[in-house]
Amino acid sequence: MNEKILEIENLTVSFDGFKALNQLNFSMNAGELRVIIGPNGAGKTTFLDVITGKVQPTEGRVLFEGRNLQRMPEHKIARLGIGRKFQTPRVFLNLTVRENLDLAGNRNKNVFSTLFNRSSSTENRNVAGLLETIGLEAKANLKAALLSHGEKQRLEIGMLVAQSPNLLLVDEPVAGLTDEETENVGNLLLALSKDHSIIVIEHDMEFVRQIARQVTVLHQGSVLCEGSMDEVQNDPRVIEVYLGRQEEA
Numbered sequence: 001m002n003e004k005i006l007e008i009e010n011l012t013v014s015f016d017g018f019k020a021l022n023q024l025n026f027s028m029n030a031g032e033l034r035v036i037i038g039p040n041g042a043g044k045t046t047f048l049d050v051i052t053g054k055v056q057p058t059e060g061r062v063l064f065e066g067r068n069l070q071r072m073p074e075h076k077i078a079r080l081g082i083g084r085k086f087q088t089p090r091v092f093l094n095l096t097v098r099e100n101l102d103l104a105g106n107r108n109k110n111v112f113s114t115l116f117n118r119s120s121s122t123e124n125r126n127v128a129g130l131l132e133t134i135g136l137e138a139k140a141n142l143k144a145a146l147l148s149h150g151e152k153q154r155l156e157i158g159m160l161v162a163q164s165p166n167l168l169l170v171d172e173p174v175a176g177l178t179d180e181e182t183e184n185v186g187n188l189l190l191a192l193s194k195d196h197s198i199i200v201i202e203h204d205m206e207f208v209r210q211i212a213r214q215v216t217v218l219h220q221g222s223v224l225c226e227g228s229m230d231e232v233q234n235d236p237r238v239i240e241v242y243l244g245r246q247e248e249a
């Protein structure tokens with residue numbers, strides 16, 4: 001798979017004259033797992049906001065599977081196949097793990113028809129597969145409120161996958177997780193990367209090392225450099241703007 005899933009050209013986003021993104025260029029092949037790092041304020045969240053249509057670019061353009069997303073509303077972009085997971089889990093706490101996955105996979109149905117109608121056998125199979133992928137088979141009938149923070153993160157990633165997006169955007173999935181939960185989320189993303197295109201934004205360097213193949217470093221709204229984790233870590237510009245600061249902290 002070598003076709004581009006995402007191409008971003010000369011993207012600038014100005015907030016009252018301040019350029020959160022500044023002539024940013026980026027491209028990614030279908031099937032890639034790309035990790036984006038960068039110091040606070042580098043523009044990482046704004047970058048995702050533009051891709052999902054939450055923020056409109058001041059200049060430049062975003063092509064998703066060759067299609068220009070300019071001026072497209074968020075819901076339409078989501079329907080084209082871009083799914084986003086926010087930093088804090090947004091699961092339905094009063095529903096079970098299975099019901100959350102059912103609901104996510106049936107966005108065109110309402111809550112009542114999802115909960116009270118029998119699901120088709122294909123839907124059941126999909127949910128069973130997802131429960132296994134996210135490692136929550138044993139907790140399928142437990143209310144989501146009773147899950148640990150890491151399990152909620154995995155459930156929400158499962159809910160995202162249930163919507164069959166072509167591109168998954170995952171914003172800081174391991175913030176606040178224990179080491180064990182962090183590793184579980186990492187393994188989940190690696191498993192999903194076998195048949196999904198994924199962008200992960202993350203600050204946790206151990207986690208980035210666990211999952212990263214290709215890393216893009218943002219700084220002051222532009223791409224500073226790209227490469228393997230080793231290449232990026234040894235790049236003096238990165239050490240100066242990012243890793244150097246991390247080590248001091």
Ligand SMILES: Nc1ncnc2c1ncn2[C@@H]1O[C@H](COP(=O)(O)OP(=O)(O)OP(=O)(O)O)[C@@H](O)[C@H]1O
Nearest residue numbers: 015018019020038039040041042043044045046047
């Ligand atoms: N709506 C807004 N209005 C004005 N400035 C904004 C707005 N959104 C973001 N910014 C500024 O743009 C810059 C980039 O912000 P962004 O949140 O994209 O960075 P980030 O790399 O995600 O940072 P962090 O790692 O701290 O989450 C920051 O200086 C931020 O203050």
